[in-house]
Amino acid sequence: MGYIKDLFKEKADALNGDIKKMIAEHGDYKIGEITVAQVYQGMRGMTGLITETSLLDSNEGIRFRGYSIPELREHLPKAEGGTEPLPEGLFHLMLLGELPNKEDVDHLSAVWARRSHVPNYVFDVIEALPVNTHPMTQFSIGVMALQRESIFAKEYAKGISKKDHWNFVYEDTMNLIARLPRVAAYIYRRKYKGGDHIQPNGMLDWAGNFAHMLGFEDKGFWALMRLYMTIHADHEGGNVSAHTTHLVGSALSDPYLSFAAGLNGLAGPLHGLANQEVIRWIEEMQQALDTQSPTKEQIAEYIKKTLSEGKVVPGYGHAVLRKTDPRFTAQMEFGKTHCPDDPLVQTVWNVYEVAPAILESTGKIKNPWPNVDAHSGALLKHYGLIEEDFYTVLFGVSRALGVLASLCWDRALGLPLERPKSVTTEYLKKLVVGEAVDTE
Ligand code: NMX
Ligand code: MLT
Numbered sequence: 503m504g505y506i507k508d509l510f511k512e513k514a515d516a517l518n519g520d521i522k523k524m525i526a527e528h529g530d531y532k533i534g535e536i537t538v539a540q541v542y543q544g545m546r547g548m549t550g551l552i553t554e555t556s557l558l559d560s561n562e563g564i565r566f567r568g569y570s571i572p573e574l575r576e577h578l579p580k581a582e583g584g585t586e587p588l589p590e591g592l593f594h595l596m597l598l599g600e601l602p603n604k605e606d607v608d609h610l611s612a613v614w615a616r617r618s619h620v621p622n623y624v625f626d627v628i629e630a631l632p633v634n635t636h637p638m639t640q641f642s643i644g645v646m647a648l649q650r651e652s653i654f655a656k657e658y659a660k661g662i663s664k665k666d667h668w669n670f671v672y673e674d675t676m677n678l679i680a681r682l683p684r685v686a687a688y689i690y691r692r693k694y695k696g697g698d699h700i701q702p703n704g705m706l707d708w709a710g711n712f713a714h715m716l717g718f719e720d721k722g723f724w725a726l727m728r729l730y731m732t733i734h735a736d737h738e739g740g741n742v743s744a745h746t747t748h749l750v751g752s753a754l755s756d757p758y759l760s761f762a763a764g765l766n767g768l769a770g771p772l773h774g775l776a777n778q779e780v781i782r783w784i785e786e787m788q789q790a791l792d793t794q795s796p797t798k799e800q801i802a803e804y805i806k807k808t809l810s811e812g813k814v815v816p817g818y819g820h821a822v823l824r825k826t827d828p829r830f831t832a833q834m835e836f837g838k839t840h841c842p843d844d845p846l847v848q849t850v851w852n853v854y855e856v857a858p859a860i861l862e863s864t865g866k867i868k869n870p871w872p873n874v875d876a877h878s879g880a881l882l883k884h885y886g887l888i889e890e891d892f893y894t895v896l897f898g899v900s901r902a903l904g905v906l907a908s909l910c911w912d913r914a915l916g917l918p919l920e921r922p923k924s925v926t927t928e929y930l931k932k933l934v935v936g937e938a939v940d941t942e
Contacts, residue, residue: 514914567599616680652674654674686712765901774901777897797852
């Protein structure tokens with residue numbers, strides 16, 4: 503085994519011991535009550551999952567194994583001459599709970615470069631799709647095609663002990679993360695660059711090589727990709743992509759099947775597709791107002807118009823967060839350093855100045871502040887990645903780091919099939935008036 507895998511096993515054995523003790527000593531401890539409203543309203547605030555890789559505080563935002571985004575930007579190793587953290591380092595932190603040093607990160611870059619080969623039949627499957635198929639659909643299908651490579655599925659079919667599940671899920675995780683940038687870049691070059699593909703450069707880090715395969719050599723864009731791949735990687739376990747990956751994995755579907763399911767959730771406009779929707783919304787506003795730089799007054803009117811049409815203002819609001827998303831702030835800081843005069847970036851900042859008060863004034867939107875998706879597209883456009891329907895694929899490549907590290911933990915901890923109870927409204931009507939109901 504490689505040293506990262508050895509260390510993971512050691513950590514998992516230790517945590518397994520802690521969990522046994524926790525259940526034995528505190529198994530009956532109540533961590534909350536469930537109300538009728540919560541059952542109807544998307545299970546908000548209902549604690550029902552274990553996810554070790556990150557934890558979200560509604561005011562402070564995400565912490566990865568205890569580290570906030572500003573702390574990650576400070577402490578995670580960077581590429582030679584680079585300014586942003588290498589996402590390999592975040593994966594190391596999420597998987598092992600320890601900050602890596604530069605050698606650890608270089609080791610992961612090399613391991614993923616070595617495992618990155620994508621068989622030709624995967625490209626053939628993608629080629630069979632009409633080129634105007636949405637990139638997220640192509641990506642999900644590409645991952646499904648790769649499923650033939652699953653080591654976990656092959657070993658499971660041979661008959662393996664439950665104690666060994668983690669081992670093969672770990673192998674699939676490392677292979678899948680290694681291969682995703684190649685599949686994603688293939689889709690980008692196929693759809694927007696006439697199939698003029700760019701070969702990987704095995705000497706580069708994971709995000710740098712991804713930027714290279716997409717066709718971008720500007721070092722500012724490489725820095726953006728490293729930051730982007732780091733901040734989108736994980737957002738605790740309850741978000742749609744993480745929860746779906748975990749749920750499907752709980753049926754012992756292999757990492758390819760589980761992650762493809764998560765990607766399909768990420769492709770929804772209330773989740774990851776919001777990064778595409780933000781840019782479309784801004785561009786529609788620019789078109790409607792016939793200006794590249796709408797004033798704050800014009801933006802305010804356009805927001806009110808969007809709300810009056812019964813639509814959401816994309817990039818604003820969150821199911822858990824109640825303050826500006828620190829992932830938005832990190833991108834704003836990046837913009838202030840790299841492209842403060844870009845008109846689209848400035849429009850994003852102007853929206854930020856006027857939107858919260860208007861959203862708050864509706865009295866129903868619980869979080870009027872921007873989320874991660876409010877900013878990302880403007881930075882990508884600045885560097886020339888202008889095709890917004892590809893943006894959620896970038897989110898998906900990054901999200902693999904968190905949800906697959908979590909899947910390794912799920913199997914190492916032997917977490918069971920996830921199967922919550924559901925009831926009918928008829929059942930609840932009886933329950934609330936004290937009528938005995940039997941659901942068995
Ligand atoms: N614009 C207009 N209405 C909104 C917005 C918004 N940005 N955010 C929430 N609302 C509405 C929401 O639709 C709901 O309306 P109704 O009662 O008529 O059904 C009401 O406000 C209460 O919703 P909340 O409890 O504040 O939000 P909820 O937890 O249900 O939903 C989101 C969270 C993220 C789905 C919601 O804020 C939204 O649709 N935002 C826009 C889409 C977006 O940016 N999604 C990306 C999230 C981040 N990510 O990457 O996944
Ligand atoms: C995410 O990154 O997954 C989103 O912010 C959505 C969420 O946390 O619910």
